Amino acid sequence: MAGGEEQQQERILVSVRLRPVNAREAERGDGTEWECAGPATLKFLGTIPERAMFPATYTYDRVFSPECNTRQVYEEGAKEVALSVLSGINSSIFAYGQTSSGKTYTMVGITEHSMAEIYAYIDQHPDREFILKFSAMEIYNEAVRDLLSSDAAPLRLLDDPEKGTVVEKLTEETLRDKGHLLELLAVCEAQRQIGETALNETSSRSHQILRLTVESSTKQFLGKGNSSTLQACVNFVDLAGSERASQTAASGMRLKEGSHINKSLLTLGKVIRQLSGGRNGHIPYRDSKLTRILQSSLGGNARTAIICTMSPAHSHVEQSRNTLLFANCAKNVVTNAQVNVVMSDKALVKHLQRELTRLENELKLPGSASCSTHAEVLKEKDEQIKKLEEQLKELMEEKDTVQSELQNFRKVASDDHLNYLKARLWDPHSRSSESLPRNMSEDALSCSDTYDLVDQDLLIDAQPGHFPRRPSNHVFDSIDECQENLVAYPAVPDVPEEHCKEVQCIETNELRERRSQESFHAQKPETPEKERRPETPEKERRLIMDQAEDCPDEEKRGESITKTAENAIELYACDSDPSFEIEKPNVDEEPLALRRCVISSRDTVLARSSSCKASFMVIPNSWFDDSTSMNMTTPPSENFKFPRRRPEQVRRNLFPEKVASDAITDNSTGNAEEESVANDTSRVTEVKQQTEQNDASQPQENQVQAGTDSSTSTTFESPSRWSFDFPKKQQEIIELWHECHISIVHRTYFFLLFNGDHTDHIYMEVEHRRLSFIKNSFIADGEPNATVASSLKSLRNERDMLYRQMVRKLSLAEKESLYSKWGIERSSKQRRLQLSRLIWTQTDMEHVRESAELVSKMVQHLERGQAIKEMFGLSFSLNLRSGRSFSWGGA
Ligand SMILES: Nc1ncnc2c1ncn2[C@@H]1O[C@H](COP(=O)(O)OP(=O)(O)OP(=O)(O)O)[C@@H](O)[C@H]1O
Structure with a gap:
């Protein structure tokens, strides 16, 4: 894959979504401490003693109040980035937040909206041919697992000089249609590791990465320069809860999960902080599976959007502040997205083969012969007529001679x-x-x-x-x-x-x-x-x-x-x-x-x-x-x-x-x-x-x-x-x-x-x-x-x-x-x-x-x-x- 000429330097799109107070929180009177002061401003309303140590207002690219639905979050906080994949630009949408803050709730909606619009775009562009491939994985206890495979064996990460980090033997399904995609999403949901925590009966205990790869090309070959094949992928990342283990009353298995989860999340935080500081020094991508897999989306060749989800409850103020601090760092991270134009010989040959097949099919159809074929036939007939005319002329001349x-x-x-x-x-x-x-x-x-x-x-x-x-x-x-x-x-002398x-x-x-x-x-x-x-x-x-x-x-x-x-x-x-x-x-x-x-x-x-x-x-x-x-x-x-x-x-x-x-x-x-x-x-x-x-x-x-x-x-x-x-x-x-x-x-x-x-x-x-x-x-x-x-x-x-x-x-x-x-x-x-x-x-x-x-x-x-x-x-x-x-x- 070759990179496009244009490089887009842009910051990660960061938004914060405040979920509504849930029934449990309302029941115990755990009221809200946050207020959306504007479309991009979040204001802390609490009266805790440590308040002086923290800012009262937070500004991000977009702040979504509890009243905002997921469609709005998608439209304003993810759509532009997600649909970049159709232009050959890699993209990633992250959901970051503590457990029960609404990450899964948000990402499921954003994924569905993105997929729907991607298919809508394909339908609106019949001149191009699209190939969609889908893969899904989870990182659980620092092990990568294929969510489309029943085999729970961990997958290895390999370093490819061209593609970067790749997951070995990861299943990649070519999508037949949108229904096929929905089937696969259901499979992923069923396969994902969940467990009950004190805060969430169905807590996602792993980092989930759903990856959609889009390859598109023009249906008619217009020359090497004009017939580009684009290839990019969009990652929908639903991270595990970012809370500290102690706060979730975790013990045993959940405690172990938390340590591993935190390792990936801590590394993610480190990477984001490092990147936000201007790429100085070593970026610890390789310290966790998560950051290694998503390296290109973190300051690399990708457009990235992070949606930080928050619980409005007073009891989660500390976790919410940590989330907001993460968001503050993330919004300073700059990525270098570029259009990925595929011009490999393999792709070219593939394209030409498709073109050849199309033309052959055209020729096979009766009455669809190309103009050039008709022209050739006409030319042949003209030549035949010309020959016959010449023969006729010769015969007439011969006849005249003989008659005379x-x-x-x-x-x-x-x-x-x-x-x-x-x-x-x-x-x-x-x-x-x-x-x-x-x-x-x-x-x-x-x-x-x-x-x-x-x-x-x-x-x-x-x-x-x-x-x-x-x-x-x-x-x-x-x-x-x-x-x-x-x-x-007349007699010739040498012939009798x-x-x-x-x-x-x-x-x-x-x-x-x-x-x-x-x-x-x-x-x-x-x-x-x-x-x-x-x-x-x-x-x-x-x-x-x-x-x-x-x-x-x-x-x-x-x-x-x-x-x-x-x-x-x-x-x-x-x-x-x-x-x-x-x-x-x-x-x-x-x-x-x-x-x-x-x-x-x-x-x-x-x-x-x-x-x-x-x-x-x-x-x-x-x-x-x-x-x-x-x-x-x-x-x-x-x-x-x-x-x-x-x-x-x-x-x-x-x-x-x-x-x-x-x-x-x-x-x-x-x-x-x-x-x-x-x-x-x-x-x-x-x-x-x-x-x-x-x-x-x-x-x-x-x-x-x-x-x-x-x-x-x-x-x-x-x-x-x-x-x-x-x-x-x-x-x-x-x-x-x-x-x-x-x-x-x-x-x-x-x-x-x-x-x-x-x-x-x-x-x-x-x-x-x-x-x-x-x-x-x-x-x-x-x-x-x-x-x-x-x-x-x-x-x-x-x-x-x-x-x-x-x-x-x-x-x-x-x-x-x-x-x-x-x-x-x-x-x-x-x-x-x-x-x-x-x-x-x-x-x-x-x-x-x-x-x-x-x-x-x-x-x-x-x-x-x-x-x-x-x-x-x-x-x-x-x-x-x-x-x-x-x-x-x-x-
Ligand atoms: N914006 C929202 N509006 C209404 N309900 C929400 C919203 N966000 C989350 N919820 C509800 O809150 C509960 C927890 O949400 P969700 O599972 O998405 O949290 P989570 O951050 O993914 O948790 P975990 O990290 O444990 O998986 C769910 O029952 C979900 O329906």
Whole structure:
């Protein structure tokens, strides 16, 4: 506790109260000898012989006649001092006098009035928080006893350097309310030592000290300087009778009490006398328990009021004179009261904690959010709006750019291509002269194929009986976009020109329309071209490609490739209309794995169209499509099924029950290839059934052995186990991709599609085994073979494609950010090219995620619901995948 700056030097407030003559005194005719001559003057009326030795009048701060009630005594003789406690000033009210003079009578009233006014003050000051604590003790035979405890054991006095003398283990009750205080006062009264003396049937035989400690602080923290916590105590001291033992006819116990009482009272008198003389010399506070405990109230940091009570009886004149002499000394004693401001860290922390609790409660209440919270929310919303506006602006700018480019290209395309078509239309031989050379780049091939498609339509229409018609606008759109790309992405010297066609789309409706027409023509015997068409797309395609390969004539070869383009378009664009699929008459001819998406590499020739931006084709790797090693005889549908040349063991591991039937199929001749799709469909259906059975079975049955050989059995993990196995399997597949030089786009889509769902393990198992097989085939060859070289070439093609796509798909800021992120130095040349060469070159998850994110941005076709897992060879669980996220981000 720290002292306040202000120190108040003031005298002890001394008043004298003359009680009425009691019944006993009246009975014996023991009349009054005193008269209140004024509010502060007491006059002795007696005629005793010693009168000349004593003054006749006595002046004090206030003199109360027998007619004055206790309320008046309180108001004028104690209130100001008592209520000082509310201002952080210690105070004490003493009642001094002989036995039966009315000390207890007076102090009980003063205590009650003080308490009542203290509570009234608290009620009138709701801005401050008050804590009231109450303790009570008596000093009986120079032993200190706790009046709030049933334990009568004496308490020790301790010297505290900060607080002064403290009573050890003294009970201090925190008051709940005024009623609680009254209860405690009753306890004290019951506990106090009383006994009967000759003068008082219920004489208080001890010194009683009731102590009320008041701590107050502002409820709102206003800063360290402004938010003061005040702490002070007020003592209500009812002293034992000050008479001499002989005068009370004391003997035995009462005599012993008197000697002890007198010791404290004598010391009190000495202290008062010493203090009244100007604090010279030693003040014997420590000579008694009473003066030691009340040291601060006697000339120290306290305001003090002493009420001296007197009996008016003639028989008590001597004791009354002694009381008045005591009062005379007391009124000269000066105290140094000061405001006790508590600024300890503990109090500060306590206050802050209270403030914190209050604010938390405010926040918890609905509708009571502070203004600052609202302001923050508004600020956040404003920022969101700003961001959205910026995004909208960027999108609008991008849209304008694309539209303007499109218009330019349309103009160029319409001029050039109309000339071209006119020439072709009126000069059938010109078509031969423009046949594709054998070593034509894929870029050129793609566009030429598109032109060929248009050209064929025109030629068919130009047959006898057909009127030449203008190509549909839809086809022109395809041409426009093709030219647009050629113009927008001019060849870069260090990037092969042929590599721009890895990811492309097919204009589905147009092509299906064409296909329907072709199918219609194929049924007509009078159409020789259609008569040559094989029964199945796969065979048809192979035949054409074989013809193309074998054809020595460049012109014929060009035609073959053109036909390949037509037949390759057995595949549907991702954004094809489902209703169209339903209406499709020969849906069974569709490759199993590619009902919705098209897949192409070198084995399919593609036309660009306006639907490119909404469709996507997965690029199988060379090992995957076997375009090189198998002389491009593998149909597109096979690319997403198990490799035709997979070891028998692999097949047995995956589908042991199908080995027998597969063996029969493999041994068969012409129908084997045609039935492969159906076989795989059957296998997949069985695997699906197995999976469903597993899901429905008991947990212990989750692991199902798919073969008789346990070492080669296929295990279908339970969902719980799969969650643990998934990351490991994922990482293994990533490493295998890297080792087998798998297509970047394939990796990206696979990575983004399979997110650890329990149905994913089938796909991942298939992928893993497929990759393992390829890896083994690499190793078996001992050194990079043609397949490896082909895979690497495909990868390079993809990188070139991405290199080109970056121009359009990435803003300058995005590119700069990526260069920095991927460690491409600012001063280096061809940074875009460098970036394309870095994608998917590491196997750590961070790099993989970043690569996948970047690639998906380049191709921009990974929209929910467009890419589905059937792309990867299995067609079941369709119902499970609707609406699922394509991200692997949480893996
Ligand atoms: N001012 C007064 N008016 C009416 N009665 C009084 C007054 N003062 C004291 N009395 C009565 O006188 C009696 C003695 O009073 P009290 O017990 O307060 O004396 P005391 O000084 O405390 O005595 P002791 O020292 O023996 O305890 C009580 O019955 C009390 O009611």
